[in-house]
Amino acid sequence: xxxxSNIGRRRMLxxxxxxxxxxxxxxxxxxxxxxxxxxxxxxxxxxxxxxKDADSVIVHSANTIExxxxxxxxxxxxxxxxxxxxxxxxPPSADIMKDPDGWKMEVSGVKKPRxxxxxxxxxxxxxxxxxxxxxxxxxxxxFPHKPSGTQWTVGAxxxxxxxxxxxxxxxxxxxxxxxGMVYMTSTGxxxxxxxxxxxxxxxxxxxxxxxxxxxxxAWELNGExxxxxxxxxxxxxxxxxxxxxxxKYIKHLAFTKEQSPAKIQQTSYRFSPVGTPxxxxxxxxxxxxxxxxxxxxxxxxxxxxAGQVQISGVAMGGMSAATKIEVSLNGGKDWQAAxxxxxxxxxxxxxxxxxxxxxxxxxxxxxxxxANEAGQTQPEERAENNRGYVNNxxxxxxxxxxxx
Amino acid sequence: xxxxSNIGRRRMLxxxxxxxxxxxxxxxxxxxxxxxxxxxxxxxxxxxxxxKDADSVIVHSANTIExxxxxxxxxxxxxxxxxxxxxxxxPPSADIMKDPDGWKMEVSGVKKPRxxxxxxxxxxxxxxxxxxxxxxxxxxxxFPHKPSGTQWTVGAxxxxxxxxxxxxxxxxxxxxxxxGMVYMTSTGxxxxxxxxxxxxxxxxxxxxxxxxxxxxxAWELNGExxxxxxxxxxxxxxxxxxxxxxxKYIKHLAFTKEQSPAKIQQTSYRFSPVGTPxxxxxxxxxxxxxxxxxxxxxxxxxxxxAGQVQISGVAMGGMSAATKIEVSLNGGKDWQAAxxxxxxxxxxxxxxxxxxxxxxxxxxxxxxxxANEAGQTQPEERAENNRGYVNNxxxxxxxxxxxx
Numbered sequence: 001x002x003x004x005s006n007i008g009r010r011r012m013l014x015x016x017x018x019x020x021x022x023x024x025x026x027x028x029x030x031x032x033x034x035x036x037x038x039x040x041x042x043x044x045x046x047x048x049x050x051x052k053d054a055d056s057v058i059v060h061s062a063n064t065i066e067x068x069x070x071x072x073x074x075x076x077x078x079x080x081x082x083x084x085x086x087x088x089x090x091p092p093s094a095d096i097m098k099d100p101d102g103w104k105m106e107v108s109g110v111k112k113p114r115x116x117x118x119x120x121x122x123x124x125x126x127x128x129x130x131x132x133x134x135x136x137x138x139x140x141x142x143f144p145h146k147p148s149g150t151q152w153t154v155g156a157x158x159x160x161x162x163x164x165x166x167x168x169x170x171x172x173x174x175x176x177x178x179x180g181m182v183y184m185t186s187t188g189x190x191x192x193x194x195x196x197x198x199x200x201x202x203x204x205x206x207x208x209x210x211x212x213x214x215x216x217x218a219w220e221l222n223g224e225x226x227x228x229x230x231x232x233x234x235x236x237x238x239x240x241x242x243x244x245x246x247x248k249y250i251k252h253l254a255f256t257k258e259q260s261p262a263k264i265q266q267t268s269y270r271f272s273p274v275g276t277p278x279x280x281x282x283x284x285x286x287x288x289x290x291x292x293x294x295x296x297x298x299x300x301x302x303x304x305x306a307g308q309v310q311i312s313g314v315a316m317g318g319m320s321a322a323t324k325i326e327v328s329l330n331g332g333k334d335w336q337a338a339x340x341x342x343x344x345x346x347x348x349x350x351x352x353x354x355x356x357x358x359x360x361x362x363x364x365x366x367x368x369x370x371a372n373e374a375g376q377t378q379p380e381e382r383a384e385n386n387r388g389y390v391n392n393x394x395x396x397x398x399x400x401x402x403x404x
Numbered sequence: 405x406x407x408x409s410n411i412g413r414r415r416m417l418x419x420x421x422x423x424x425x426x427x428x429x430x431x432x433x434x435x436x437x438x439x440x441x442x443x444x445x446x447x448x449x450x451x452x453x454x455x456k457d458a459d460s461v462i463v464h465s466a467n468t469i470e471x472x473x474x475x476x477x478x479x480x481x482x483x484x485x486x487x488x489x490x491x492x493x494x495p496p497s498a499d500i501m502k503d504p505d506g507w508k509m510e511v512s513g514v515k516k517p518r519x520x521x522x523x524x525x526x527x528x529x530x531x532x533x534x535x536x537x538x539x540x541x542x543x544x545x546x547f548p549h550k551p552s553g554t555q556w557t558v559g560a561x562x563x564x565x566x567x568x569x570x571x572x573x574x575x576x577x578x579x580x581x582x583x584g585m586v587y588m589t590s591t592g593x594x595x596x597x598x599x600x601x602x603x604x605x606x607x608x609x610x611x612x613x614x615x616x617x618x619x620x621x622a623w624e625l626n627g628e629x630x631x632x633x634x635x636x637x638x639x640x641x642x643x644x645x646x647x648x649x650x651x652k653y654i655k656h657l658a659f660t661k662e663q664s665p666a667k668i669q670q671t672s673y674r675f676s677p678v679g680t681p682x683x684x685x686x687x688x689x690x691x692x693x694x695x696x697x698x699x700x701x702x703x704x705x706x707x708x709x710a711g712q713v714q715i716s717g718v719a720m721g722g723m724s725a726a727t728k729i730e731v732s733l734n735g736g737k738d739w740q741a742a743x744x745x746x747x748x749x750x751x752x753x754x755x756x757x758x759x760x761x762x763x764x765x766x767x768x769x770x771x772x773x774x775a776n777e778a779g780q781t782q783p784e785e786r787a788e789n790n791r792g793y794v795n796n797x798x799x800x801x802x803x804x805x806x807x808x
Contacts, residue, residue: 053628075567079484123711124714128745130746222483310529343534346747354530
């Protein structure tokens with residue numbers, strides 16, 4: 001791992017001059033190229049996301065839109081109009097939002113199988129769950145073997161508040177699960193193109209039953225109707241798990257003995273060695289590990305004024321609360337405790353952190369690392385894997401700052 | 405007080421037929437009239453608020469815009485585009501938002517008086533403060549003596565997250581206060597019309613020094629640049645105090661021995677007996693009392709389906725956390741404990757609450773009451789006062805539901 005890192009660092013040192021202010025390190029040449037392309041040739045927002053703040057996002061494609069690192073704000077909750085978008089398939093027609101309360105979801109693998117409209121689900125229970133929604137591939141841009149997929153840096157993530165009914169309340173209403181079930185399997189309502197084996201494209205994900213505990217079926221995002229772009233009228237939310245497991249436009253909630261036969265479950269979103277395609281024998285991409293990064297300063301177009309600087313960012317614990325946060329001002333040689341500020345929205349949310357530091361003129365490599373309540377720590381290096389999933393290495397997320 | 409309430413109740417009973425589904429009780433005839441007027445003759449959003457969600461608000465005037473009771477959502481944090489607006493003066497030109505970091509604020513009454521730009525304030529510290537922002541006159545519509553001022557029901561309030569620098573950090577940077585100071589006095593940057601004694605219109609408010617503890621100078625609202633409509637580029641935020649004390653476009657922060665001579669401090673926003681104009685001898689409207697209300701069901705145009713219903717709303721503690729919440733299904737005769745759900749954003753925020761109840765066909769009077777950590781309780785009756793401030797009586801906030 002150390003070797004990979006050094007390669008990354010050398011590449012960075014070879015491609016940056018003294019006046020480049022700030023940039024993600026690691027595979028920096030690529031990140032810079034992407035940044036330049038975005039600025040010179042920005043793609044327009046696709047129609048179903050035209051309510052997003054265009055200045056705060058990078059449009060990679062019609063189904064992949066990233067939050068700019070400088071656009072997270074410091075209010076802990078990511079504004080909906082800046083939240084990333086990632087759809088595995090073309091979303092359903094906007095017509096499904098005309099009567100969101102009429103959207104239907106089947107429930108099976110339970111004692112009394114039936115379907116529920118959203119209106120009916122709203123009578124069963126209510127909870128609001130703050131959580132980090134993060135694409136499995138967030139941080140992929142820094143993998144040196146250039147995995148296919150969107151080249152996200154930090155912006156395929158946001159901390160948002162979903163409102164809906166606890167899955168457990170739905171289970172209670174149908175008499176509980178049938179005996180012997182092992183997974184909770186959610187099917188998305190996207191239209192499957194004709195003439196294709198559905199399992200090759202359908203969005204259907206299975207998660208362990210332990211995920212039921214805090215899962216909800218959500219119809220609101222940040223206090224407003226859940227928009228189509230984020231899975232409205234109804235989305236299952238599996239806190240602590242990567243985004244793909246929170247299936248959008250959910251039309252079927254099944255408790256099953258086996259994992260879904262869909263390709264997105266069987267071979268995609270698997271943690272396989274570089275060069276080896278994923279398969280059922282590899283770990284599924286489910287729970288998120290702890291991770292943090294600095295958002296300010298991080299603007300490559302801005303020079304920071306010498307003197308006192310409030311270095312700030314976000315730290316998430318994954319499946320348990322982030323409890324520790326440290327910042328390095330010299331590329332990871334020395335570390336000091338930073339402070340969590342702002343509200344604590346619970347174990348699945350991220351915390352805002354800040355370190356007040358005096359920065360002298362020159363260049364500085366700023367990094368952060370976190371640890372969670374369960375004792376997991378954010379590592380220095382990404383965990384290499386074929387498709388570039390769950391990158392949480394602090395070195396990749398480091399920023400280089402020019403202070404004048 | 406009981407008599408007033410009964411008058412209100414009788415008026416309500418006299419004006420509602422069996423098919424009216426839902427409405428605030430108390431001075432219900434007036435509330436209904438306002439509702440009808442809003443629907444039939446909705447005013448357009450004034451230009452500086454044209455980014456608001458028109459369907460979620462009631463435009464009373466160019467400077468007073470209310471959140472609809474049905475539009476709070478259940479995500480605890482009120483979306484910025486639904487947040488109420490209340491300006492005491494016409495806001496400054498939108499030009500002041502062209503360079504928000506360049507906005508200047510003087511600091512006086514301190515050891516080393518000086519001015520700070522927002523850019524300079526950003527180097528001093530960072531905190532994110534969730535809090536209920538609530539107009540002093542929220543609930544005024546229910547006062548039977550019809551005080552002048554905007555006839556707000558529940559919607560001149562929202563729970564939002566402001567980000568900025570702690571006032572204490574600014575004080576530390578200027579060597580602390582001069583000796584003998586008693587108040588923190590903030591001056592707004594609105595333009596004062598020519599030929600008028602400034603003290604008659606200027607927005608300048610003094611609060612006790614104890615308010616410094618959690619106060620910030622904010623440049624972000626819910627993670628985005630603080631908009632002009634809400635006091636951008638810079639607003640002082642005094643958590644737990646009514647909105648008028650969180651002065652917008654702050655251009656001067658002074659620590660003073662006396663309260664501001666401005667009319668808005670000396671005679672307005674005073675708790676005086678009905679019929680008696682306010683004056684310095686009356687309590688200033690500062691700290692907020694505990695308060696709660698039901699948001700669902702509350703839509704006068706919607707009939708609720710008989711059976712299980714998730715009755716939900718918000719409860720705030722004022723200066724300390726809301727710790728208890730009860731709901732009555734029969735107009736306050738019997739009470740049962742409701743549940744807080746969703747994240748706890750700290751003592752100045754509100755909590756979402758829910759009671760799962762079975763409602764039979766017919767009409768039901770739904771009420772809620774809360775209590776805070778300090779032991780203050782939400783009373784049955786409003787505290788009568790001349791200008792109709794800080795109404796937190798649960799009877800006024802009750803809703804009448806028709807279930808079929």
